[in-house]
Amino acid sequence: MATRRFQVYDGDGELVATFPEWEAAHSWAHRRAAEPAARNPVQIEDRVERRTWTIDTDQCRMTVWRRRVEYGYCGRTDAHPAPDARRPAYLS
Numbered sequence: 367m368a369t370r371r372f373q374v375y376d377g378d379g380e381l382v383a384t385f386p387e388w389e390a391a392h393s394w395a396h397r398r399a400a401e402p403a404a405r406n407p408v409q410i411e412d413r414v415e416r417r418t419w420t421i422d423t424d425q426c427r428m429t430v431w432r433r434r435v436e437y438g439y440c441g442r443t444d445a446h447p448a449p450d451a452r453r454p455a456y457l458s
Contacts, residue, residue: 371414374398377405388412395421 370384372391382398385391391410399408399421410419416431 371412373411373413375409375411377407377409380405382408392419392426395419396426399423 370386372385372388373381374383374385374391374395376382376398383391383394385394395408395410398404399406400423406422408421410421412418418429418431420427420429
């Protein structure tokens with residue numbers, strides 16, 4: 367059984383079609399984007415390769431998903447109060 371790897375979404379995020387092959391999804395999505403009532407941009411998601419193609423009437427753009435880990439820390443706000451911004455701070 368073939369997997370429906372390529373998911374096609376209208377511009378409002380509604381899933382409108384799935385395809386097992388890239389070529390079929392790509393040509394169908396371009397036809398969909400050219401329809402007068404289409405909600406653009408149409409997008410094709412490939413969750414296996416982690417890519418999205420964004421398709422307007424006359425062009426398409428590929429985005430590769432990256433996972434970037436960011437760390438942020440915050441402590442108690444009363445532990446180290448911020449200096450008064452109106453007074454100059456001096457370092458020694």
